[in-house]
Amino acid sequence: MDARRNWQDLPDENGRFGAYGGRYVAETLMPLILDLDRAYRAAKASNEFQAEMDYFWRDYVGRPSPLYFAERLTDHFGGAKIYFKRDELNHTGAHKINNCLGQILLARRMGKTRIIAETGAGQHGVATATVCARFGLPCVVFMGATDVARQSPNVFRMKLLGAEVRPVTSGAATLKDAMNEALRDWVTNVHDTFYIIGTAAGPHPYPELVRDFQSIIGKEAREQILEREGRLPDAVVACVGGGSNAIGLFHPFVNDESVQLIGVEAAGHGIDDRFEHSAAINGGRPGVLHGNRTYLLQNADGQILEGHSISAGLDYPGVGPEHAYLNDIGRARYLSATDNEALDAFQLCARLEGIIPALEPSHALARIGEIAKEIGKGGLVIMNLCGRGDKDVFTVSEALEKRG
Amino acid sequence: MSERLAKCFADLKTSNRAGFVAYVMASDPDHETSLDILRALPGAGADIIELGFPFTDPMADGPSIQLAAQRALKSGGSLRSALKLVERFRETNQNTPIILMGYANPIEQMGYDGFASHAREAGADGVIIVDLPPEEDAELRTQTAKTGLSLIRLATPTTDAARLPKVLEGASGFVYYVSVAGVTGVKAAQSGAVASAVARIRGATQLPIAVGFGVRTPEAASAIAREADAVVVGSALVDCVTRAVEENKAQDAPGRVERLVQTLSAAVRGARKKEGADA
Numbered sequence: 001m002d003a004r005r006n007w008q009d010l011p012d013e014n015g016r017f018g019a020y021g022g023r024y025v026a027e028t029l030m031p032l033i034l035d036l037d038r039a040y041r042a043a044k045a046s047n048e049f050q051a052e053m054d055y056f057w058r059d060y061v062g063r064p065s066p067l068y069f070a071e072r073l074t075d076h077f078g079g080a081k082i083y084f085k086r087d088e089l090n091h092t093g094a095h096k097i098n099n100c101l102g103q104i105l106l107a108r109r110m111g112k113t114r115i116i117a118e119t120g121a122g123q124h125g126v127a128t129a130t131v132c133a134r135f136g137l138p139c140v141v142f143m144g145a146t147d148v149a150r151q152s153p154n155v156f157r158m159k160l161l162g163a164e165v166r167p168v169t170s171g172a173a174t175l176k177d178a179m180n181e182a183l184r185d186w187v188t189n190v191h192d193t194f195y196i197i198g199t200a201a202g203p204h205p206y207p208e209l210v211r212d213f214q215s216i217i218g219k220e221a222r223e224q225i226l227e228r229e230g231r232l233p234d235a236v237v238a239c240v241g242g243g244s245n246a247i248g249l250f251h252p253f254v255n256d257e258s259v260q261l262i263g264v265e266a267a268g269h270g271i272d273d274r275f276e277h278s279a280a281i282n283g284g285r286p287g288v289l290h291g292n293r294t295y296l297l298q299n300a301d302g303q304i305l306e307g308h309s310i311s312a313g314l315d316y317p318g319v320g321p322e323h324a325y326l327n328d329i330g331r332a333r334y335l336s337a338t339d340n341e342a343l344d345a346f347q348l349c350a351r352l353e354g355i356i357p358a359l360e361p362s363h364a365l366a367r368i369g370e371i372a373k374e375i376g377k378g379g380l381v382i383m384n385l386c387g388r389g390d391k392d393v394f395t396v397s398e399a400l401e402k403r404g
Numbered sequence: 405m406s407e408r409l410a411k412c413f414a415d416l417k418t419s420n421r422a423g424f425v426a427y428v429m430a431s432d433p434d435h436e437t438s439l440d441i442l443r444a445l446p447g448a449g450a451d452i453i454e455l456g457f458p459f460t461d462p463m464a465d466g467p468s469i470q471l472a473a474q475r476a477l478k479s480g481g482s483l484r485s486a487l488k489l490v491e492r493f494r495e496t497n498q499n500t501p502i503i504l505m506g507y508a509n510p511i512e513q514m515g516y517d518g519f520a521s522h523a524r525e526a527g528a529d530g531v532i533i534v535d536l537p538p539e540e541d542a543e544l545r546t547q548t549a550k551t552g553l554s555l556i557r558l559a560t561p562t563t564d565a566a567r568l569p570k571v572l573e574g575a576s577g578f579v580y581y582v583s584v585a586g587v588t589g590v591k592a593a594q595s596g597a598v599a600s601a602v603a604r605i606r607g608a609t610q611l612p613i614a615v616g617f618g619v620r621t622p623e624a625a626s627a628i629a630r631e632a633d634a635v636v637v638g639s640a641l642v643d644c645v646t647r648a649v650e651e652n653k654a655q656d657a658p659g660r661v662e663r664l665v666q667t668l669s670a671a672v673r674g675a676r677k678k679e680g681a682d683a
Contacts (some may be wrong), residue, residue, distance in 0.1 A: 014539065024508055024535045026464040028560040028585050031567060170470050176461060183463045188586040190562055288508040288535065289461060301482040302513035304460045 007254040015204020020321035023203040024288045028187045037205045039110045056101050061091045067224035072352040079372030080379030085221045087386045094387035095217060095245045096127035100196055102213030104131040107194035115139045117196045118182040120147055120175030121312030122154025124198030129163035139163040142181045144174040172306050175316050179290055199242025200320035203291030207320050214248025221382050222252050233380040235260035235371055239363040241314035243323045245386035261332035262371060264364045266309035268339055278309040280319040281327050281334045294321040310339035310399060311359035337366035343399055358387030406529035406554050409501040409577050412451055413612045421676055422629035423451035424669040425614055427638030429472035430457050430489050431481025432645055433654045440658040442493045446500045448662045449669025453500055457486035459507040464534045466587040468639035471646055483510040487526045494527035501529040503556060508535050520547035530554030530577040538570050545574050559605055561585045572609045579611050584618040589639025593618035595627035602631045622671035629675035637668055
């Protein structure tokens, strides 16, 4: 590990995190993402933009989210003290709104008048539809037809909020196809449209700006733990699909070398050559998809595989490029949890803490006991509880029934 | 630049006409039928062949070519099998340039050096990779330069004057002007806008200019053939395969593609003559 490096300086001006990231898009989009990059640099330097973000984060989203000592879970495992960063208490029930708010304020600064987004489970779609309603901009959400069918409550929420949900039937009709379709829409409506990407992936500058908007999670957590415990945590832990909540938690700690960064990927039915998982880092190889080079689930010919996870929010064949980089240099490590382990953790958290977590952070919860024991008594661990589980109760009840 | 491609454009210039570029997808609807389609193209009037190789996530393509890629993958198609097709095509044709067109990831997995040398040995002349803009194609550029493959770059309606030199620097073979902001085969190209874009690019490069993405009809092809050095048609040809497959007559696909290429290439060949006669 290169101890002298300031990791917070990445990506470089070409959008690279080491070998990962970049801008692998059609020429039609290149001028647009260069324009977005310039607009983002200007916004980042603007006090007015920051003040606007702060206002909406506080009064509309409900930030800062609490840092909660999960006392009964800590006693249950008997290791390090476990804290939850409670981003599930945000407006719309997950961390997704942190980023949507930042991007729509940027879209307004750029004079864009139409918003598009992709969604898998519908959480990012709901968050995007929410900010579009708040700022009065028309919103089209692309969603795989398969997901439209299995996530109908979120489809209804988006419609209530005034968004148009466009089912995508191409390919396998899931999240990656929805992202393809959103890119096709963007390339067709270049003049008025802003694409709000939901995860820390896509062409530069998206991985950077999504990370920056989500870093409010880690910034708050760092201040809160210093105030509460008078020291930094020994580890911060989060689930990783595309990895936006994880990078938001990790980033403010990345130069604190005493703090372990631990991601947990979705192992689905197990990580093997059936590819019935969504663990791009643990079970994939580097390649190029959706504008960036990163770890991907793919076959030997470079065709992208669908993968699987019980959690629709983790069910994506890639991962944000900064995670790929943090993995390779050894600054972060990436564990995994299966569908069954996540289901167990989901129930444990509900019973011991009175908090029904989303299936996504249930994957992080599934590893938190081992991590807390490894660090041991006297240690401190923060886990991002990035979403609430209301949306998942039917999926879980069905899965538990099947499991018997 | 590939000699075959250079000779092709030199001959077109001598006969004062635009070239017709036919795009088809490798292994669509299956390997053998697509070889039959390829073999029929030169005789039907295709001056250059663009051979698509399939990718699961073709983000710059409209519904026609998306379906073609899915059929190709279902029949076992891959970048490797596309190179195999080029090799077999070259057994009977040494003159018609073939440009490989597709997305970066299959090449990333094969390796840029392995890809370029295999493609050259198979008899390909150039390559267009949609999601490798100039900022990201350094590895490919090194290998195409080493093997003599042409690296064909895309210019689009959003490529402004400030950016155009970046697109042209290191480009070879020809410049592919994407005539509409959008995906393949959906919006129709406006010939007036295309004319001024072609003039703008001509002012900045000696390379021939091919125009594609929104050209489906003989009228449209003819209008563009008056301005550009070559006209590309893809989705309309691929649709012939789609219809044949939907009617359970996949064996008719080569004949249907051949007839459409005859019509379109005749329109392209006649375009400047007609203009001369009118004047």
